[in-house]
Amino acid sequence: MHLYLHIPFCRRACHYCDFHFSTNLTMKSTVVEAICKEIELQADYLNNKELQTIYFGGGTPSLLNINELYDIFETIKKYYTFSDDIEITLEANPDDITKERLAILQRFGFNRLSIGIQSFNNDHLKKLNRIHDGAQAEGCVKLAQDMGFDNITIDLIYAIPYENHHIWENDLARALKLNVPHISSYCLTIEEKTVFGKWLQLNKIPPINEDFASEQFRILVDTLESARYEQYEISNFCRDDKYSRHNSSYWKRHEYLGVGPSAHSYNGVSRQYNVANNVAYLKAIHLGQVPADYELLSKEEKLNDYILTGLRTKWGCNLVEIEKLVGNEWRIANHAILTKYFNSKFLQLDNQTLTLTRQGKLFADRIASDLFLI
Known part of the structure; x- marks a missing residue:
């Protein structure tokens, strides 16, 4: 942890x-x-x-x-x-x-x-x-x-x-x-x-x-x-x-706790976001409350987080992991987009793992958002 x-x-x-x-x-x-x-x-x-x-x-x-x-x-x-x-x-x-x-x-x-x-x-x-x-x-x-x-x-x-x-x-x-x-x-x-x-x-x-x-x-x-x-x-x-x-x-989706004003936390099921205001933070803590907003993550949000962070790394996004999260839905929905990025040499697939090419790293956020499941 x-x-x-x-x-x-x-x-x-x-x-x-x-x-x-x-x-x-x-x-x-x-x-x-x-x-x-x-x-x-x-x-x-x-x-x-x-x-x-x-x-x-x-x-x-x-x-x-x-x-x-x-x-x-x-x-x-x-x-x-x-x-x-x-x-x-x-x-x-x-x-x-x-x-x-x-x-x-x-x-x-x-x-x-x-x-x-x-x-x-x-x-x-x-x-x-x-x-x-x-x-x-x-x-x-x-x-x-x-x-x-x-x-x-x-x-x-x-x-x-x-x-x-x-x-x-x-x-x-x-x-x-x-x-x-x-x-x-x-x-x-x-x-x-x-x-x-x-x-x-x-x-x-x-x-x-x-x-x-x-x-x-x-x-x-x-x-x-x-x-x-x-x-x-x-x-x-x-x-x-x-x-x-x-x-x-x-980047590997491990669980973590963030404390202090504006800190984020993730426990595998939800995310929480502490208030980004020192005075509001102090008031809540004084009352024995955690000053955070909570977001219960849907399967689509878990997948999109994985795509956004995983593609930025050398470890990439494993297709087996993606299927565990959403089944075949993601592959079917993104077949044309994946083909486009493979052909343009922005994405590569090796051993069932998607990674960005060197050229693709220049457009990482755009590629990730194109591959989100909405």
């Missing part, structure tokens, strides 16, 4: 981010107390009480202090046991990573760091409104490695508008020099409620150029494959089977 904790606080709002967070840190300890209470309220959500992974996301969970971490782990241990090879991940910003902080994380059992670098280029970092600079980004990874963290992933963003691909190529070159086992890379998207979204409406920035983004994706895949990274999910690359076990659990 798997546990996700959403820590909804950041020192500064990045211009592209539409995740739920607050830059008002005065409520941080109160929200942490409520998260501990929610773990208690949700104690029966997962049938299996042994955790394989724990993931601290946000927001910026590297803002948690030692007392907050202690309270969270003590609460988790009241209701769950840890597998011998548990993966415990912390998302961290480079500016939060110090020798002292890393030592604290090791004491609590963190064995995987997800570092939000995004770019090594100082102009791009300023454009994104990140706090750190390129030198800090490199330095924090090397410090973590020197401290004994060997399971590190870094995040990079591509398709940041520029006149050519030189900055992106340099970002990738600097990333490879760090010799981390895992890299996640995401295309810049401009969401309506972000700073970039508002600037786009005011014509202060251009929209994302799809051709430019596609070429940077090609450069990403070529560069990382040449450096022996395996693209096991569209946005995720690793060496030596250092997959993100936590994120892979989502």
Whole structure:
């Protein structure tokens, strides 16, 4: 089983981010107390009480202090046991990573760091409104490695508008020099409620150029494959089977519990979505209520979730699994669409498993939605 904790606080709002967070840190300890209470309220959500992974996301969970971490782990241990090879991940910003902080994380059992670098280029970092600079980004990874963290992933963003691909190529070159086992890379998207979204409406920035983004994706895949990274999910690359076990659990439809404002959970039958509002979250928890909307999943919704997530991975979608969910209905309904994507070399079938081709990965969401059972 798997546990996700959403820590909804950041020192500064990045211009592209539409995740739920607050830059008002005065409520941080109160929200942490409520998260501990929610773990208690949700104690029966997962049938299996042994955790394989724990993931601290946000927001910026590297803002948690030692007392907050202690309270969270003590609460988790009241209701769950840890597998011998548990993966415990912390998302961290480079500016939060110090020798002292890393030592604290090791004491609590963190064995995987997800570092939000995004770019090594100082102009791009300023454009994104990140706090750190390129030198800090490199330095924090090397410090973590020197401290004994060997399971590190870094995040990079591509398709940041520029006149050519030189900055992106340099970002990738600097990333490879760090010799981390895992890299996640995401295309810049401009969401309506972000700073970039508002600037786009005011014509202060251009929209994302799809051709430019596609070429940077090609450069990403070529560069990382040449450096022996395996693209096991569209946005995720690793060496030596250092997959993100936590994120892979989502893509493989394993059960997980998410706690904290805006966190999601899945138990194989339904999904629940916590309220994305810190004050509303606190009020509900104070009343002993889980502040979530629940969705009982139909067979069609289970299938569509499988198509959407499975096609993004190297493991694909198994036709036998699809038939277990909906019988022959899906194959019959999508015969013409499947034929079209096979002929265009966007989809391939091997050993009863559907996967996207390299070209098909550029259109993953569109292909998945075309294959949904409605």
